[in-house]
Amino acid sequence: MSIDYLGQPVNYDTEFETVIGLEVHVQLATDSKIFSPAKSRLSQDGSVAEEATNANTTEICAGHPGTLPALNETAVEYAIRAGLATNCQINLRCIFARKHYFYADLPKGYQISQFDLPLCVNGFLNIELGAEGETTKRIGITRIHMEEDAGKSVHEYGYSLINLNRAGTPLVEVVSEPDLRNPEEAGAYLRKLYAIVTALGICDGNLQEGNFRCDANVSVRPKGSTRLGTRTEIKNVNSFRFVEKAIEYEAERQRQVILSGDRIVQETRLYDAQKNQTYTMRAKEEAEDYRYFPDPDLPPLVLDSEYIESIRNSLPELPDDMRDRFVKEYGITRYDAGVLVSQKSMARFFEESVSVEGGVSLAKTVANLLIGEAARLLNEGGIDIRASRFKPEHFTELAKLISDKTISVTAAKQVIGILWSEGGTITAVLEIVEREGLKQVNDLSSLEPIIAKIILDNPKQAEEFRAGKDKLIGFFVGQAMKATQGKANPAMLQELVLKKLKEQ
Amino acid sequence: MIDVNETLIQKVADLARLELSEAEIREYASSIGGILKHVEQLNSVSTEGVEPMYYGIDGSLRLREDLVQPMAVKEDGKPRILETAPESIHDGFKVPPMIG
Amino acid sequence: MQELKTIRQIHDAFDSGVLTPSDLTRNYFETIKSSQHNAWITLCERRALQQAEELTNDLTYKHGGKVPRSALPLFGIPLGIKDVLTIDGVRTTCASKMLDNYVPPYTATAVVKLEAAGAISLGKLNMDEFAMGSSNENSAYGTVLHPTHSDRVPGGSSGGSGTAVAADHCLAALGTDTGGSIRLPASFCGIVGMKPTYGRISRYGQIAFASSLDQIGPMTKSVEDAALLCQVMAGVDAKDSTSAEIEVDNWQQTVLETRVSDAKGLRVGVPQEYFIDGIDVEVRNAIEGMIQKLKDQGAEIVPVSLPHTQYAVSTYYVIAVSEASSNLSRYDGVRFGVRPPEAMQAANLLDFYKKVRGNFGAEVKRRIILGTFALSSGFYDAYYRKAAQVRRLMRTDFENAFQKVDVMVSPVAPTTAFKLGEKSKDPLTMYLTDIFTIPASMAGLPAMSVPVGNDHQGLSIGMHLFAPRFNETVLFKAGRIVELLAGGAK
Numbered sequence A: 001m002s003i004d005y006l007g008q009p010v011n012y013d014t015e016f017e018t019v020i021g022l023e024v025h026v027q028l029a030t031d032s033k034i035f036s037p038a039k040s041r042l043s044q045d046g047s048v049a050e051e052a053t054n055a056n057t058t059e060i061c062a063g064h065p066g067t068l069p070a071l072n073e074t075a076v077e078y079a080i081r082a083g084l085a086t087n088c089q090i091n092l093r094c095i096f097a098r099k100h101y102f103y104a105d106l107p108k109g110y111q112i113s114q115f116d117l118p119l120c121v122n123g124f125l126n127i128e129l130g131a132e133g134e135t136t137k138r139i140g141i142t143r144i145h146m147e148e149d150a151g152k153s154v155h156e157y158g159y160s161l162i163n164l165n166r167a168g169t170p171l172v173e174v175v176s177e178p179d180l181r182n183p184e185e186a187g188a189y190l191r192k193l194y195a196i197v198t199a200l201g202i203c204d205g206n207l208q209e210g211n212f213r214c215d216a217n218v219s220v221r222p223k224g225s226t227r228l229g230t231r232t233e234i235k236n237v238n239s240f241r242f243v244e245k246a247i248e249y250e251a252e253r254q255r256q257v258i259l260s261g262d263r264i265v266q267e268t269r270l271y272d273a274q275k276n277q278t279y280t281m282r283a284k285e286e287a288e289d290y291r292y293f294p295d296p297d298l299p300p301l302v303l304d305s306e307y308i309e310s311i312r313n314s315l316p317e318l319p320d321d322m323r324d325r326f327v328k329e330y331g332i333t334r335y336d337a338g339v340l341v342s343q344k345s346m347a348r349f350f351e352e353s354v355s356v357e358g359g360v361s362l363a364k365t366v367a368n369l370l371i372g373e374a375a376r377l378l379n380e381g382g383i384d385i386r387a388s389r390f391k392p393e394h395f396t397e398l399a400k401l402i403s404d405k406t407i408s409v410t411a412a413k414q415v416i417g418i419l420w421s422e423g424g425t426i427t428a429v430l431e432i433v434e435r436e437g438l439k440q441v442n443d444l445s446s447l448e449p450i451i452a453k454i455i456l457d458n459p460k461q462a463e464e465f466r467a468g469k470d471k472l473i474g475f476f477v478g479q480a481m482k483a484t485q486g487k488a489n490p491a492m493l494q495e496l497v498l499k500k501l502k503e504q
Numbered sequence B: 001m002i003d004v005n006e007t008l009i010q011k012v013a014d015l016a017r018l019e020l021s022e023a024e025i026r027e028y029a030s031s032i033g034g035i036l037k038h039v040e041q042l043n044s045v046s047t048e049g050v051e052p053m054y055y056g057i058d059g060s061l062r063l064r065e066d067l068v069q070p071m072a073v074k075e076d077g078k079p080r081i082l083e084t085a086p087e088s089i090h091d092g093f094k095v096p097p098m099i100g
Numbered sequence C: 001m002q003e004l005k006t007i008r009q010i011h012d013a014f015d016s017g018v019l020t021p022s023d024l025t026r027n028y029f030e031t032i033k034s035s036q037h038n039a040w041i042t043l044c045e046r047r048a049l050q051q052a053e054e055l056t057n058d059l060t061y062k063h064g065g066k067v068p069r070s071a072l073p074l075f076g077i078p079l080g081i082k083d084v085l086t087i088d089g090v091r092t093t094c095a096s097k098m099l100d101n102y103v104p105p106y107t108a109t110a111v112v113k114l115e116a117a118g119a120i121s122l123g124k125l126n127m128d129e130f131a132m133g134s135s136n137e138n139s140a141y142g143t144v145l146h147p148t149h150s151d152r153v154p155g156g157s158s159g160g161s162g163t164a165v166a167a168d169h170c171l172a173a174l175g176t177d178t179g180g181s182i183r184l185p186a187s188f189c190g191i192v193g194m195k196p197t198y199g200r201i202s203r204y205g206q207i208a209f210a211s212s213l214d215q216i217g218p219m220t221k222s223v224e225d226a227a228l229l230c231q232v233m234a235g236v237d238a239k240d241s242t243s244a245e246i247e248v249d250n251w252q253q254t255v256l257e258t259r260v261s262d263a264k265g266l267r268v269g270v271p272q273e274y275f276i277d278g279i280d281v282e283v284r285n286a287i288e289g290m291i292q293k294l295k296d297q298g299a300e301i302v303p304v305s306l307p308h309t310q311y312a313v314s315t316y317y318v319i320a321v322s323e324a325s326s327n328l329s330r331y332d333g334v335r336f337g338v339r340p341p342e343a344m345q346a347a348n349l350l351d352f353y354k355k356v357r358g359n360f361g362a363e364v365k366r367r368i369i370l371g372t373f374a375l376s377s378g379f380y381d382a383y384y385r386k387a388a389q390v391r392r393l394m395r396t397d398f399e400n401a402f403q404k405v406d407v408m409v410s411p412v413a414p415t416t417a418f419k420l421g422e423k424s425k426d427p428l429t430m431y432l433t434d435i436f437t438i439p440a441s442m443a444g445l446p447a448m449s450v451p452v453g454n455d456h457q458g459l460s461i462g463m464h465l466f467a468p469r470f471n472e473t474v475l476f477k478a479g480r481i482v483e484l485l486a487g488g489a490k
């Protein structure tokens, strides 16, 4: 229940529904650019070392007079992979078109893109919804087309500065159907698409570097209506969470506008993450007439189905299949498996961690440690697990130590925190456990006098416990744990406390 | 038939980012009007079902192997592409403020 | 030196030691500098003399005084390059103020190939701005004068190339042809001009006017030299996705082996639509006279019909200007080219663009507006798409006609070189000058202008020959027969 601008309570959810379509620009991890032999900003190993301004800019990238495009075959292959992995139909004849607009970071005054007859059409992907990912929803993919990225501009006081290193980086634009109904679905769609393109090895997946950028088309309409409301487009948001928040804000803004009797203006908006709001970038009236027409420099791309099939046959395991396999092979939950496979590097790391003798029995624990403490630190640090100090052996070892009761899960989290900043070889885990004194005390006989003293010091609580106030067991266990500096095996400690309470 | 007036010429010139004088706008309204009138003869050609010819050659697009070519640099190691820049600063192409 | 007209004659002179590449190059620069024709925009004298000197040394020390004709077929041959083609380090203006200061960082593939075959580039030839024009009156560097009649136009857009070859500023030149820009000035100036099949020669480094039509070609004093230059430049180029992977023949050999008697059995098509009212009577007589000579030699003269010819100019002016409006979007004063001082004072980018792009010449702006309109939302189908459909019909006309004939002939233009200023007031009249050259461009055919006579004022008349796509061999053969019958290059 919310309050509208007149202060009246309104249950918007029963009156409106949000309709969202997403357009995602995925940078393809080719060596050279899409139409020029210049180094593409993404290097082979996925590192994104900062290049000197305009160092990767040829006369083709800069749109010099007389230059012509020559299409990169790897970019085509990657785009086909994207299409096949999202159940698209691959057009055996597709067309490159020029999209015209004037902007200082667009060298030719047009972007080579696809308009009529894109490479891939009519696909879909499944997203998982609900707290445990228990329900599945199919989201349509209208088209996936190939295009070139623009350059970058830096805005200084009184002038702007153009860097064309990014100009000509190959992109696929993945356009969804307006099948998404709320920010959570949009987030799930983006995470799934991200998992797919990184699993395919066609995108390096560095969000900060703009490898994966999202535009969201948002409209609201009376629930039950089949007509689409006037939409706004929120441009270039490069974090999943911000996309969700931007959509949430925008849908609410649109509801307020409609309820106040105004009309939605079709326009392009930008999202300000700091203020958590969207604002107008340009209204549709001022919008460009793109004057698309087939690029006469690039004849139609004609592919044969044998080639498509050979790419289909060489596709790596996709996230959904990997998730199902993880559930089956390692006995972890569907939800945990889904989280692990949402990032290719995390999924690989997990598999390496449990690829030891008896690894399967450790899988659940490893998964929990990775999804919990490790992921928390990685997210905070904004880095990929492969770029961190973590090694798969660390987690194998931690899971072993937990399973043979040498350390507690709490202690394991502490070790992970230390590994995060120190790293080290496989022996580092035990060394940290020793050094920090994190070994669990399993022989509790030495604790008996301490427990006895705690009971004696708290006669009132002991009496209430005996009178049936079971919950008080926690109080005694807590006191005892404190006395052992948290090292006692909690299950064994509880057993001992119970025994003592009954005896005394 | 399209009425080629000065308003249309101004609108199209804006789209093409061309600054025109009033005399130019008048002249183009007249000359382009004349040309488009001649072009109207195409309406009398029956083109139903005719595949448009958008390209000078037949056949499929050739693909380029994904190979990186070394970049051309000047003697001072700076990118050669900056040689032609009307104005540059910090190795970037300088333009008037794009925003604000 | 004026006697030496062909590459073969020059090479013989090199062999005999009476001439060196350096002498030849210096002589040409003298001629150029004393000329009043305004045929050149930029000379690259130092570069050319250095090339010439190296070749002169090589001739003596590397090649034993004998021109290595098969390895370097253009050894020491000074050429003029239309200023629409880039040469690394040499100013390339496209005859536009917009590119007055533009020094490209790379060389056009065609020029790379010519220089690799031993050719010397003397400099950059005047033309209509961005190759848009039929008279060379649209150059930001002034009109080029006709080689022999200073009150006449040389034809366009390769007018500098036409005049330079005819006035012997160079042995041969490169032109480019979009709707007739090689053939028309060749006809007006009295030289051979040849436009290969679209896709024969890489367009990489050819500053684009209309990408689906533009093609580089030779402008020479003989059909043999045209054949030689063409075969050196032809061939697939990885940098041009529209260059064709089709075998290149030895066309020079074809020309050398062709005799007048080879006319026997040649099926020569005469498209009835090209012999309309309004053709100058002297032009008609010269062309019909040559057709009669071909017939006398045993050629089979076949009347053919190309029913969509009347739509050629309309179709062309929609397609060419649409592509041009797109191709010329890149001239924004950001990465290269001229940025007028007031542009940097612009408050915003929109204003900046308008100030920069306002400096295109009048004809270029006219075509950008026309093309922008034809592609704009709501008009695309009626103009651009419609014209592309009619273009297909025109191509089909040719394919049908070529079932019956090997080659076709017509006048290049309805008149001989017209007077300066005669048509520049009325764009449509000017556009109609190209009425006979445009159709072959639309269909991508190889075509050629060969001089066949003069009118009573001594103005040259060219015969237009065109052949099926990628059949340059028959075109050169027929062109050579016509050249011989006209008493041209021996």
Ligand SMILES: [Mg+2]
Pocket (backbone or CB within 6 Å): A023, A173, A215
């Ligand atoms: Mg989009």
Ligand SMILES: [Zn+2]
Pocket (backbone or CB within 6 Å): A025, A147, A173
């Ligand atoms: Zn896009």
